[in-house]
Amino acid sequence: DTGVSQDPRHKITKRGQNVTFRCDPISEHNRLYWYRQTLGQGPEFLTYFQNEAQLEKSRLLSDRFSAERPKGSFSTLEIQRTEQGDSAMYLCASSFGGTASGYEQYFGPGTRLTVT
Amino acid sequence: GENVEQHPSTLSVQEGDSAVIKCTYSDSASNYFPWYKQELGKRPQLIIDIRSNVGEKKDQRIAVTLNKTAKHFSLHITETQPEDSAVYFCAASYPSGGGADGLTFGKGTHLIIQP
Numbered sequence: 680d681t682g683v684s685q686d687p688r689h690k691i692t693k694r695g696q697n698v699t700f701r702c703d704p705i706s707e708h709n710r711l712y713w714y715r716q717t718l719g720q721g722p723e724f725l726t727y728f729q730n731e732a733q734l735e736k737s738r739l740l741s742d743r744f745s746a747e748r749p750k751g752s753f754s755t756l757e758i759q760r761t762e763q764g765d766s767a768m769y770l771c772a773s774s775f776g777g778t779a780s781g782y783e784q785y786f787g788p789g790t791r792l793t794v795t
Numbered sequence: 796g797e798n799v800e801q802h803p804s805t806l807s808v809q810e811g812d813s814a815v816i817k818c819t820y821s822d823s824a825s826n827y828f829p830w831y832k833q834e835l836g837k838r839p840q841l842i843i844d845i846r847s848n849v850g851e852k853k854d855q856r857i858a859v860t861l862n863k864t865a866k867h868f869s870l871h872i873t874e875t876q877p878e879d880s881a882v883y884f885c886a887a888s889y890p891s892g893g894g895a896d897g898l899t900f901g902k903g904t905h906l907i908i909q910p
Contacts, residue, residue, distance in 0.1 A: 710894055721801075721884045721900030722839065735896055770838070776894030782827045782846070784898065786838040 681705060683787035685771050691793045692761055699757045700790045704773030711754050712772040712784060713746055715739065722770055728754060729776060761794045768792075797822040799887050801901025809909050814875055816904045818885035819867040825887040827895045828861060828868045833903075834881045842883075843870070872906075880908045 684703045692698050704711045710729050714722035725744070726736045730751035740746075743761075748754040758765055768791050772784040798821040808814045820828075829844035845852045845859045845868065852859050856875075861868040872879055882903045888895035 712897055714897075719903075721886070721903050722898070724897030724899065727897050729892070729894075734891070737897065774894055776892060781894035782829075782888075783841055783844065784829070784895070785841065786831075788838050 683771055683773050683785055685769075685787040685790050687790055688788060689791050689793075691795065694761055694763060694794055696761055697757065697759045698761060698792065699755055700769055700792075701753055701755050702771030702773075702787060703753045704771070705775075705785060708773035708775050708785075709751070710774045710776040710781075710784075711748055712774075713754070713756050714770040714772065714786075716768045716770055716789070717766075725756075758792075761792075763794045766792055766794045797825055797887055797889070797899040799885060799899050799901040801885050801904060803904060804902065805905045805907070807907040807909055808875055810875055810877060812875055814870075814872045814879070814906055816870045816883055816885070816906070817867060818869070818887075818901050819865075820887040820899075821866070822887070822889070823863075823866065824889050825899075826890050827888045828859070829886050829888075829898065830859060830870050831884045831886065831900075832881045833884065839884060875906075875908050877908050877910065880906060882906070 712727040713725040716722040728748040743759045768789040770789045771787040826847035831839035833839045858871040885901045886898040
């Protein structure tokens with residue numbers, strides 16, 4: 680499968696614990712985006728990278744959230760001291776910025792987080 | 796920041812009829828407008844998109860129109876089929892170095908195709 684992949688697909692954690700998610704973009708895609716989606720809502724943008732540089736962060740990305748893309752390939756999203764309100768589907772998307780199709784963002788299957 | 800409004804929230808049409816979903820956006824700097832289809836439990840799937848330098852784009856039974864003056868864009872699906880049943884999201888984004896910034900999504904339209 681050459682699409683965007685995410686790991687794990689499901690995560691159940693207790694309030695106060697830290698969690699980390701991984702996203703592997705489509706090969707050669709230089710842009711990687713993180714979104715959060717709650718039931719019945721559209722995805723909400725969190726942050727994005729071009730190569731290893733984090734270019735934009737949403738106000739939704741509180742201090743408890745941190746994202747990295749150290750080598751410009753895969754990315755990790757960490758949530759510290761999880762709260763019940765963090766329960767959501769965390770989606771990753773990638774695109775090939777600077778090309779004719781550079782605007783198109785392709786999504787991964789998501790990581791569903793449940794905080795108990 | 797950008798704000799995207801989408802309506803209707805639910806749309807039920809007879810198989811074979813046409814469906815139209817409308818979105819408005821607030822920031823005139825936005826120039827990229829994709830539409831995604833999301834089936835239950837699956838990832839959002841890009842079905843069509845349009846940039847601000849064109850007014851209409853068509854791909855088989857799907858078309859998107861854009862009115863930059865009025866800041867609204869619409870998705871048109873003709874000859875609807877049962878497999879078109881899903882939630883559809885519109886989105887808008889600013890340009891950024893040959894690509895797009897993060898997308899701002901509407902709240903979605905649940906399209907139901909009645910047999």
